[in-house]
Amino acid sequence: MAVTELTADQTTRSRSARSSSSSSHKAGRQRIGALFIAPYVIFLVAIFAYPVGLAVYMSFHEYFFAAPGAIVERPFIGLDNYVKAFADAAVLQSFGNVAVFLIINVPLTVILALVLATALNAAIPFRTFFRVSYYVPYITASVAVVGVWLFLFSNSGMVNSLLGPLAPDPSWLVNETLAMPLIAIYVSWKQLGFFVLLYLAALQNVPKELYEAASMDGAGRLRQFMSVTVPGVRPATFLVTLLATITGANLFTEPYLLTGGGGPNGASASPVLVMYQEGIQQGNAGYAAAIGIILIVAVLLMAGVQRLVLGRK
Amino acid sequence: MRRTALAAVTMIAVGAGLSGCGGESGPSAEEAATATGGINIWYANNPEEVAWGKAMVEAWNADHPDEQVSGQEIPAGESSEEVITAAITAGNAPCLIYNTAPAAVPLFEKQGGLVSLSDFEDGASYIETRTGERAAQYQSPDGGYYQMPWKTNPSMIFYNKDVFTAAGLDAENPPLASYDEFLATSQTLVDSGGVQAAIWPAASSEFFQSWFDFYPLFIAASGGQQLVEEGESQFNNAAGQEAAGFWAQLYERGLTPKENYTGDSFADQTAAMSIVGPWAIAVYADKVNWGVVPVPTPDGAAPGEVSTFSDEKSIGMFSACQNRATAWEFLKFTTAEDADGQLLELTGQMPMRDDLPTTYPDYFAANPAYEIFADQAARTVEVPNVPNSIEVWQSFRDAYSKAVIFGEGDLPTALDDAAETVNGLATED
Numbered sequence: 001m002a003v004t005e006l007t008a009d010q011t012t013r014s015r016s017a018r019s020s021s022s023s024s025h026k027a028g029r030q031r032i033g034a035l036f037i038a039p040y041v042i043f044l045v046a047i048f049a050y051p052v053g054l055a056v057y058m059s060f061h062e063y064f065f066a067a068p069g070a071i072v073e074r075p076f077i078g079l080d081n082y083v084k085a086f087a088d089a090a091v092l093q094s095f096g097n098v099a100v101f102l103i104i105n106v107p108l109t110v111i112l113a114l115v116l117a118t119a120l121n122a123a124i125p126f127r128t129f130f131r132v133s134y135y136v137p138y139i140t141a142s143v144a145v146v147g148v149w150l151f152l153f154s155n156s157g158m159v160n161s162l163l164g165p166l167a168p169d170p171s172w173l174v175n176e177t178l179a180m181p182l183i184a185i186y187v188s189w190k191q192l193g194f195f196v197l198l199y200l201a202a203l204q205n206v207p208k209e210l211y212e213a214a215s216m217d218g219a220g221r222l223r224q225f226m227s228v229t230v231p232g233v234r235p236a237t238f239l240v241t242l243l244a245t246i247t248g249a250n251l252f253t254e255p256y257l258l259t260g261g262g263g264p265n266g267a268s269a270s271p272v273l274v275m276y277q278e279g280i281q282q283g284n285a286g287y288a289a290a291i292g293i294i295l296i297v298a299v300l301l302m303a304g305v306q307r308l309v310l311g312r313k
Numbered sequence: 314m315r316r317t318a319l320a321a322v323t324m325i326a327v328g329a330g331l332s333g334c335g336g337e338s339g340p341s342a343e344e345a346a347t348a349t350g351g352i353n354i355w356y357a358n359n360p361e362e363v364a365w366g367k368a369m370v371e372a373w374n375a376d377h378p379d380e381q382v383s384g385q386e387i388p389a390g391e392s393s394e395e396v397i398t399a400a401i402t403a404g405n406a407p408c409l410i411y412n413t414a415p416a417a418v419p420l421f422e423k424q425g426g427l428v429s430l431s432d433f434e435d436g437a438s439y440i441e442t443r444t445g446e447r448a449a450q451y452q453s454p455d456g457g458y459y460q461m462p463w464k465t466n467p468s469m470i471f472y473n474k475d476v477f478t479a480a481g482l483d484a485e486n487p488p489l490a491s492y493d494e495f496l497a498t499s500q501t502l503v504d505s506g507g508v509q510a511a512i513w514p515a516a517s518s519e520f521f522q523s524w525f526d527f528y529p530l531f532i533a534a535s536g537g538q539q540l541v542e543e544g545e546s547q548f549n550n551a552a553g554q555e556a557a558g559f560w561a562q563l564y565e566r567g568l569t570p571k572e573n574y575t576g577d578s579f580a581d582q583t584a585a586m587s588i589v590g591p592w593a594i595a596v597y598a599d600k601v602n603w604g605v606v607p608v609p610t611p612d613g614a615a616p617g618e619v620s621t622f623s624d625e626k627s628i629g630m631f632s633a634c635q636n637r638a639t640a641w642e643f644l645k646f647t648t649a650e651d652a653d654g655q656l657l658e659l660t661g662q663m664p665m666r667d668d669l670p671t672t673y674p675d676y677f678a679a680n681p682a683y684e685i686f687a688d689q690a691a692r693t694v695e696v697p698n699v700p701n702s703i704e705v706w707q708s709f710r711d712a713y714s715k716a717v718i719f720g721e722g723d724l725p726t727a728l729d730d731a732a733e734t735v736n737g738l739a740t741e742d
Contacts, residue, residue, distance in 0.1 A: 067632050068404035070425025150575045174572045260517025260573050265715045280395055282704040283420045
């Protein structure tokens with residue numbers, strides 16, 4: 001019994017000593033670790049946390065930008081900006097528009113990027129040329145690329161000339177049904193190069209042996225793609241989906257330039273475009289901040305769902 | 314624990330930032346009002362105005378060694394108004410900006426960014442003497458002048474004489490005075506003139522686009538009314554409905570396209586007409602054989618009775634200015650008769666002063682093409698100086714876009730609904 005007690009006591013002390021040593025060691029590691037991560041934490045606080053905190057503050061006030069030292073009234077108004085946003089037809093329409101955009105853009109991006117990356121990963125002629133070609137739109141200034149698309153899809157543009165009597169009426173960019181899907185296709189095309197690159201990187205980590213084994217089991221190219229490639233790049237798919245959703249939710253340049261300020265009749269207006277109009281052009285910064293916070297929450301919810309579906313081990 | 318710490322750091326940063334927002338104080342208004350010394354100014358970035366701005370700064374600096382002025386083009390941005398808003402918020406706006414849009418003045422004023430020029434002893438009298446009766450349109454609701462009306466580009470109809478001739482129309486006296494004439498001429502131009510559009514204003518949704526389609530015609534049809542007067546919308550009256558209906562017919566008949574043109578439709582001779590100001594003379598001189606007439610009215614009013622949109626730009630004095638006495642003197646120096654003459658000479662834009670043809674007879678004798686714009690400049694109407702000005706214009710544009718450009722719903726009802734919204738915005742504090 002005494003032996004047992006001694007042993008237990010020793011064990012406890014030993015554990016305690018190990019724990020203490022471990023804690024002390026951890027604390028030491030944490031201090032140096034904290035130093036190393038400090039620049040990034042400061043960056044996060046300055047670039048993300050502070051603006052989000054300020055946006056939350058603004059959204060609860062009748063806030064507008066003012067000159068330093070100017071005596072202005074920006075009273076606390078509680079949830080009024082949020083209530084107004086949920087009752088504002090233009091805001092609701094913009095969220096609906098961006099939902100249409102995401103429904104088209106995200107799956108299209110994932111599928112095309114994965115298929116193209118798989119093709120570009122194979123030993124095909126002019127592989128480098130194709131890889132660069134798909135990447136060029138991504139690094140080209142949006143204003144320039146939008147100009148090209150305006151020429152392509154205007155009423156008298158090349159696409160309608162080719163379609164002839166099959167051209168839509170009203171034309172693409174002024175058609176309430178087609179404007180947003182066209183923007184979704186444009187953005188998918190423009191950003192494809194970046195996502196192809198992510199998938200190409202991911203494909204390097206799929207073991208060749210798996211393809212060999214599948215081949216020996218009689219799997220054809222399609223079966224290998226579905227059973228080896230798709231599961232093999234699942235983490236990349238989660239990343240692509242997440243990034244495409246986040247960048248898509250922040251859609252601004254295309255409705256601003258391609259469809260002339262979210263037209264026709266707001267059919268291509270995005271929440272960020274509405275924020276720009278309200279906050280920057282019209283001086284309703286508090287209201288714009290409320291729309292922004294709603295957008296952040298919506299994106300976080302979507303990201304959470306994507307993590308549940310795609311991010312599980 | 315770590316999360317708590319991070320949250321605390323974030324809260325401190327936010328708190329510090331927030332307190333910093335209101336913590337910085339500028340010079341006291343009383344001290345600044347009488348202070349003299351160096352100042353900086355911004356002007357527009359087109360070559361003509363840059364040349365004028367540099368000439369003004371050079372002339373002033375030669376005689377004022379202790380009150381030197383430095384000038385620069387307005388920094389690049391989506392628009393001048395956004396750049397100015399950012400500068401006001403950051404507290405680094407220049408003393409004077411020679412490109413202040415009247416529609417943005419109510420917002421700049423609300424932001425505490427503008428100095429009331431009426432606070433200078435001779436402020437109101439100087440503006441009213443130079444600008445005449447039109448000065449009243451630039452007064453804010455509190456009676457003060459927060460802008461100096463500077464130059465105007467009265468909107469008129471430019472037309473391509475060659476296209477008119479090709480369509481079998483009289484290019485020297487084109488039938489464009491009444492709505493019926495204008496519509497018939499437009500149909501002929503598209504049918505026989507070899508152009509895609511009779512006239513092609515931007516069909517997009519930006520708040521300012523109505524200044525270049527509906528508003529000049531509404532002003533002309535109504536005999537010089539503003540969009541909003543004394544807090545009440547005017548555009549849903551008979552004149553507004555006629556002007557909107559006129560554009561609706563152009564869109565419906567395909568004489569005006571429903572999408573933006575990528576480029577300059579008039580210069581490319583894709584459209585036979587355009588609504589422009591005198592700046593266009595220099596731009597189109599070598600490209601188009603042009604003529605100019607007033608904007609149409611429902612029944613074809615005589616040219617001397619037609620009013621139009623001013624497309625004016627003002628000079629704003631900004632509250633970050635520490636030497637406002639110098640700024641005020643420089644502002645007067647650059648809007649004196651000689652300086653206005655140089656502006657006219659270099660840019661072709663009309664200074665906001667009465668009797669231009671008699672004040673600068675030599676210029677108009679040498680440049681007769683500008684005379685019609687000088688005559689029109691005396692009958693210009695500004696955007697209303699009301700609270701939420703830009704929101705008012707965006708609300709109107711949204712309704713106009715739907716009912717007129719895309720022909721959805723009942724037009725009078727759409728204008729009435731928009732008027733109700735605008736009335737609420739224009740009377741908010």
